[in-house]
Each structure stands twice: as structure tokens, then as C-alpha cells.
Amino acid sequence: MSTSSEKFLPVSQPDLSGREGDYLLEAFRSGWISSIGSYINKFERAAADAFECEHAVCVSNGTVALHLALRALDITPGDEVVVPALTFVATAAVVIHAGATPVFVDCDPEIGTLCPEAFARAVGPRTKAVIPVHLYGHPVDMDPVLDIAKSAKIAVIEDAAEAHGARYKRRFVGSMGTVGAFSFYANKIVTTGEGGLLTTSDARLAERLRLLRDHAMDPNRKYWHTEPGFNYRMTNLQAAIGCAQFERLNELISKRQDIAEQYRSRLSHLHGMRVNPSKPWAQPVISLNRVLRVKHAIPSSGRCTPDKSTPGRSSTLFRTFHLT
Numbered sequence: 519m520s521t522s523s524e525k526f527l528p529v530s531q532p533d534l535s536g537r538e539g540d541y542l543l544e545a546f547r548s549g550w551i552s553s554i555g556s557y558i559n560k561f562e563r564a565a566a567d568a569f570e571c572e573h574a575v576c577v578s579n580g581t582v583a584l585h586l587a588l589r590a591l592d593i594t595p596g597d598e599v600v601v602p603a604l605t606f607v608a609t610a611a612v613v614i615h616a617g618a619t620p621v622f623v624d625c626d627p628e629i630g631t632l633c634p635e636a637f638a639r640a641v642g643p644r645t646k647a648v649i650p651v652h653l654y655g656h657p658v659d660m661d662p663v664l665d666i667a668k669s670a671k672i673a674v675i676e677d678a679a680e681a682h683g684a685r686y687k688r689r690f691v692g693s694m695g696t697v698g699a700f701s702f703y704a705n706k707i708v709t710t711g712e713g714g715l716l717t718t719s720d721a722r723l724a725e726r727l728r729l730l731r732d733h734a735m736d737p738n739r740k741y742w743h744t745e746p747g748f749n750y751r752m753t754n755l756q757a758a759i760g761c762a763q764f765e766r767l768n769e770l771i772s773k774r775q776d777i778a779e780q781y782r783s784r785l786s787h788l789h790g791m792r793v794n795p796s797k798p799w800a801q802p803v804i805s806l807n808r809v810l811r812v813k814h815a816i817p818s819s820g821r822c823t824p825d826k827s828t829p830g831r832s833s834t835l836f837r838t839f840h841l842t
């Protein structure tokens with residue numbers, strides 16, 4: 519229980535010190551306060567450019583971004599979707615909302631992201647998709663994940679909610695799979711208050727995402743609905759904040775790197791402590807700071823070591839602390 523004398527430490531505070539207020543007021547005064555308005559297209563273009571994706575489709579939050587991706591890819595009851603055992607609950611919840619079954623697999627003991635070998639073992643005849651999560655801003659080892667998915671003919675839905683601007687071998691997260699999903703919740707690197715985004719290089723998929731986002735209403739024939747869709751739209755007000763945030767993407771990433779550097783300089787000399795470990799192929803960003811207290815040596819192979827005493831659970835070689 520906290521007392522009034524204890525200082526409240528937020529997970530992360532939004533930085534709205536640029537033109538966020540100006541753009542928001544402009545959108546407000548324009549009267550376009552729902553999901554039509556000039557900032558929507560600008561925001562989608564800014565996101566597509568920043569993450570080097572051909573198409574970006576903004577939605578109301580990161581959870582519905584994942585749900586819309588599953589729906590657009592026709593994931594239905596009876597299907598299985600591979601999900602890392604360590605992630606935010608939404609990654610698995612949306613699979614259940616789609617009527618499919620999440621199949622949990624182990625994660626890398628150092629960086630906490632989906633282990634490609636464990637993914638390969640989990641693929642079966644009912645597997646339709648995998649959701650690699652670029653957790654805490656560190657990218658998943660995507661080459662083996664993409665290879666396995668290609669040979670199994672399954673979709674790759676990158677959960678990049680926490681990894682705006684992170685890169686894997688120079689490629690931006692969200693640009694490598696069938697579709698990428700981002701969150702713009704207030705503790706994320708780029709925020710719109712609530713908000714989400716889907717990215718893809720597949721024009722037909724982008725078109726389908728736009729259709730389903732807006733009640734599956736035929737864009738050329740108002741109030742003509744070919745199937746049940748959703749209202750997963752972002753507002754012009756949210757997009758206005760987001761446009762100002764994207765202007766400052768590099769600054770927002772650097773500010774978090776500076777905080778991470780302070781944790782590294784103050785903690786990494788302690789025995790067994792590792793601050794934000796990363797793989798040589800990764801250009802991560804900092805979403806949350808991770809401090810690992812290594813109890814035993816991490817295997818030099820760097821491979822995942824399933825904890826045999828608790829099947830389905832991640833290795834217990836380390837503990838992760840979230841710090842701001």
C-alpha cells in the first residue's frame with residue numbers, strides 16, 4: 519500500500535512539448551472531430567514514411583489493430599495462432615476474440631522475445647499465423663521467423679506496439695511481416711492518447727483493413743455493407759497529436775536512450791546485473807528499461823531453454839524489472 523509521502527513513479531510520461539497542442543486546437547476548431555479530417559491522411563503518411571511501409575491504416579488502439587489484422591487475414595474458429603509466452607495480454611486476447619486458439623511458445627532468455635526454434639516446434643496443421651512481439655522495443659530475430667512462416671505458408675503479424683522506430687538488420691519493425699500493428703497509448707514512444715496503426719506492403723490487405731475499420735461500408739456506395747465490420751477508426755483529434763509526435767520521432771527515441779544510459783551507468787557495474795541487453799543484429803529502441811539479474815550463466819548458444827519443471831513457461835534464468 520502506498521502512502522502520501524511516497525513519490526508516484528509513472529511507467530512513462532507522454533512528452534507533448536512540440537506542436538501537439540497547436541495541431542490539436544486546429545483540428546478542434548476545424549469542426550472535424552471524428553474520423554474524417556486532414557490530419558488522418560497526414561498521420562498515416564507520416565507513419566508509413568517513418569516505418570518505411572507502403573501502407574499505414576490508423577485505428578483506435580493497438581489491441582484493435584491486432585484484432586483487425588486477424589480478421590482481415592480470415593483467422594477463424596479452429597485456427598491456431600502462435601504467440602510468445604511473454605507479452606502484454608492483448609496479443610493473446612485478440613486471438614481468443616477471433617475465435618482461434620493462442621499457442622504459447624518460449625522466449626529468448628536474454629531479450630525476452632519469441633524464440634524461433636520454439637515457434638518452429640509449435641507449427642502444426644491448424645496454424646494460420648504467428649505474432650512475433652518486439653517486446654520493450656527490442657526486435658525479434660525475424661529472419662528465421664519469416665523463413666519458418668514462409669515454408670509453413672502462414673501469416674506474420676508483427677506486434678510492434680512497443681517498438682516504434684526499432685530496426686532489425688536495418689529493416690524497421692512492422693515492415694517485415696504480412697502486417698504490423700502499433701499502439702499509441704500514452705506510455706508509448708509516439709502517443710496519440712489512445713490510438714493504433716496497421717502497416718503493410720500489400721495493397722489489397724490495406725484496402726481490406728480500411729473497409730473493416732469502417733463498418734465494412736463500400737467506399738463508393740454509402741451505407742452499403744458487404745459483411746459485418748467494426749468501428750475501429752481513429753479521430754482527427756488523435757491524428758493531429760500524432761502528426762506532431764512523428765515530427766519529433768528521433769527526439770522522442772533519443773530522450774529514452776538518455777534515460778536508459780543513466781540506468782546502464784548506475785547499475786551495470788553491480789554483479790550479475792545486465793541493463794537492456796541486446797543482440798548484435800538489433801537496433802532496438804527503449805520502451806521500458808529492462809534490468810536482468812542473471813542467476814546462472816546464459817547458455818553461450820543464446821538459445822531458449824524451456825523450463826522443464828513448468829511446461830509452456832519461459833526460462834527462469836533471469837528476472838526482469840520495469841523501471842522508468
Ligand SMILES: Cc1ncc(COP(=O)(O)O)c(C=O)c1O
Binds near residue numbers: 579580609701
Ligand atoms: C505488446 C503490446 N501489444 C499490444 C498492446 C495493446 O495496445 P493498446 O493498449 O493501444 O490497445 C500493447 C499495449 O500496451 C502492448 O504493449
